[in-house]
Amino acid sequence: MSDSNLNPEIPVLTIDGPSGSGKGTISRLVAQRLGWHYLDSGALYRAVGVAAGWGDLDLADPAALVRCTFDTEIGFREDDSGELRVLVNGTDATDELRTETAGAAASAIAAIPEVREALKDRQRAFRQPPGLVADGRDMGTVIFPGAAYKVFLTASADERAQRRYKQLNDKGVSVTLPGLLREILARDARDAQRAVAPLRPAEDAVRIDTTGLGIEAVVERVLALVHE
Numbered sequence: 001m002s003d004s005n006l007n008p009e010i011p012v013l014t015i016d017g018p019s020g021s022g023k024g025t026i027s028r029l030v031a032q033r034l035g036w037h038y039l040d041s042g043a044l045y046r047a048v049g050v051a052a053g054w055g056d057l058d059l060a061d062p063a064a065l066v067r068c069t070f071d072t073e074i075g076f077r078e079d080d081s082g083e084l085r086v087l088v089n090g091t092d093a094t095d096e097l098r099t100e101t102a103g104a105a106a107s108a109i110a111a112i113p114e115v116r117e118a119l120k121d122r123q124r125a126f127r128q129p130p131g132l133v134a135d136g137r138d139m140g141t142v143i144f145p146g147a148a149y150k151v152f153l154t155a156s157a158d159e160r161a162q163r164r165y166k167q168l169n170d171k172g173v174s175v176t177l178p179g180l181l182r183e184i185l186a187r188d189a190r191d192a193q194r195a196v197a198p199l200r201p202a203e204d205a206v207r208i209d210t211t212g213l214g215i216e217a218v219v220e221r222v223l224a225l226v227h228e
């Protein structure tokens with residue numbers, strides 16, 4: 001039995017896609033509606049990236065980054081308003097994690113096969129009753145290949161950059177739209193072209209193009225898949 005099937009009776013819904021396609025938003029809402037657990041796998045890669053930055057590690061030194069992956073404690077907890085907070089080595093790093101700098105570091109680190117291997121068990125441990133919604137790049141292809149429900153979200157690069165622009169602006173983070181678009185395209189290319197677990201839809205994933213589609217409409221489509 002492969003380790004992705006350790007709890008084969010617990011249903012998993014995987015939601016993969018590029019940056020800004022809405023994975024996190026849709027996954028959280030669908031998990032809430034279903035009463036299932038939620039795995040933000042990107043947060044794990046981002047947490048290692050942030051820890052590497054705190055330790056002044058060189059992003060071109062794979063051995064140091066692999067050690068950092070093993071040494072970094074990553075915890076999730078909900079605050080009083082129900083928002084998910086991420087603790088990196090005991091420190092709340094949620095806001096730092098959401099920056100494009102952390103996203104770019106995560107994308108670079110995520111191309112190292114040993115880092116991906118080191119994070120596999122931590123991700124699969126989220127598969128707990130009554131079910132799991134897992135968001136990332138390789139949830140349906142590598143981490144939970146036997147998942148009962150698989151979705152691949154897309155949207156045009158322009159719309160994804162606009163969404164990220166608004167999201168960061170609302171948080172008071174100063175960014176420019178052309179800069180964000182460049183960063184998103186660079187990250188898409190790196191995530192899709194890496195040798196191990198590249199960003200791509202699982203063959204059995206249902207693809208949803210969310211360009212021009214509101215959040216609630218996407219949530220309804222995903223829920224319909226599970227309820228079918």
Ligand SMILES: Nc1ncnc2c1ncn2[C@@H]1O[C@H](COP(=O)(O)OP(=O)(O)O)[C@@H](O)[C@H]1O
Binds near residue numbers: 021023214218
């Ligand atoms: N279908 C949608 N229509 C409009 N805005 C969306 C949609 N899906 C997500 N968003 C918004 O886009 C931003 C990025 O979404 P997020 O869930 O963080 O994407 P991802 O996890 O794929 O990077 C958020 O501010 C979110 O509210």
Ligand SMILES: Nc1ccn([C@H]2C[C@H](O)[C@@H](COP(=O)(O)OP(=O)(O)O)O2)c(=O)n1
Binds near residue numbers: 139187191
């Ligand atoms: N399952 C995953 C999740 C994220 N990654 C890498 C690649 C992504 O560019 C970074 C950040 O992922 P994250 O999902 O947090 O980023 P977005 O919200 O899509 O912008 O981590 C990955 O390689 N595999």
